[in-house]
Amino acid sequence: MSRATTVTVTNQKGGVGKTTIGIHLAFALKQMDKRVCLVDMDTQGNASAILSRDPRINMRPGGAEALFHEDKEIKPMQTPSGIDLLHGHLELERVDKEVAASDAIKLRERINELDYDYVIFDTPPSLGVRQLSALIWADVAAVPTKPAPMDVQGTAATIRVIKRLIESGQNPNLRWKILINMYVTTSKAQSELTEKIRTQFPANFVQFTFGQRVGLSDCLAVGQPIWEYRNTPREVADAWRSLPASLGVI
Ligand SMILES: Nc1ncnc2c1ncn2[C@@H]1O[C@H](COP(=O)(O)OP(=O)(O)O)[C@@H](O)[C@H]1O
Ligand SMILES: [Mg+2]
Numbered sequence: 001m002s003r004a005t006t007v008t009v010t011n012q013k014g015g016v017g018k019t020t021i022g023i024h025l026a027f028a029l030k031q032m033d034k035r036v037c038l039v040d041m042d043t044q045g046n047a048s049a050i051l052s053r054d055p056r057i058n059m060r061p062g063g064a065e066a067l068f069h070e071d072k073e074i075k076p077m078q079t080p081s082g083i084d085l086l087h088g089h090l091e092l093e094r095v096d097k098e099v100a101a102s103d104a105i106k107l108r109e110r111i112n113e114l115d116y117d118y119v120i121f122d123t124p125p126s127l128g129v130r131q132l133s134a135l136i137w138a139d140v141a142a143v144p145t146k147p148a149p150m151d152v153q154g155t156a157a158t159i160r161v162i163k164r165l166i167e168s169g170q171n172p173n174l175r176w177k178i179l180i181n182m183y184v185t186t187s188k189a190q191s192e193l194t195e196k197i198r199t200q201f202p203a204n205f206v207q208f209t210f211g212q213r214v215g216l217s218d219c220l221a222v223g224q225p226i227w228e229y230r231n232t233p234r235e236v237a238d239a240w241r242s243l244p245a246s247l248g249v250i
Pocket of ligand 1: 014017019125181213216
């Protein structure tokens with residue numbers, strides 16, 4: 001058994017598209033016949049609700065919490081999508097109090113035992129143990145951002161954390177990519193900011209930008225990726241379906 005490739009979708013800012021990107025990455029890899037497990041570290045459990053089709057799943061304990069406790073069995077659930085899930089729930093908040101981020105290095109062995117081709121971590125919009133652990137366990141960090149000043153601030157802080165994990169040796173081989181999401185192409189300010197980010201991080205910039213598109217909320221509400229959803233233009237479908245290649249994980 002070879003160990004899974006791990007991808008952590010992260011940004012301290014909420015509402016930038018972490019969950020949307022994490023789920024689409026999972027769908028894209030699943031359609032390539034890969035064995036995929038999504039781990040939802042967020043107490044809101046949005047990704048869990050989308051995959052399990054159970055809107056109240058975040059009231060149910062278990063799921064992702066087991067990763068942090070060596071005496072607990074890790075039991076991913078199967079979902080209709082074929083993607084397995086370690087769900088997120090309200091009690092995950094406890095992890096931030098009970099576990100230290102430094103424990104994550106030791107807990108990495110438990111992640112290595114997950115028998116999948118890919119493990120994808122969706123993370124909460126806060127810098128706590130759950131977000132840090134998922135970054136310590138990641139081969140690749142995917143950092144979505146909106147091209148708007150307040151979102152870019154959160155993104156810069158997130159990138160500083162990533163660089164610190166690399167430089168301190170906590171995850172020296174961590175690779176990372178920035179994705180521009182919810183881009184409104186008609187906005188001059190947004191295109192200028194996008195260019196600025198591209199120039200600042202040329203090696204880490206995902207060339208496909210992801211435009212603002214209402215269908216993205218609608219398609220996930222019915223458990224479908226955007227490329228299967230009605231009236232999706234070809235170039236939009238292609239950008240989302242190409243996430244594994246854009247992130248360099250395929
Ligand atoms: N490219 C996009 N176009 C339009 N809506 C989007 C796009 N990406 C995400 N959304 C919507 O924006 C909201 C926040 O996205 P979400 O993925 O939940 O962000 P996060 O996980 O970072 O909080 C959701 O309602 C989602 O459907
Ligand atoms: Mg989310």
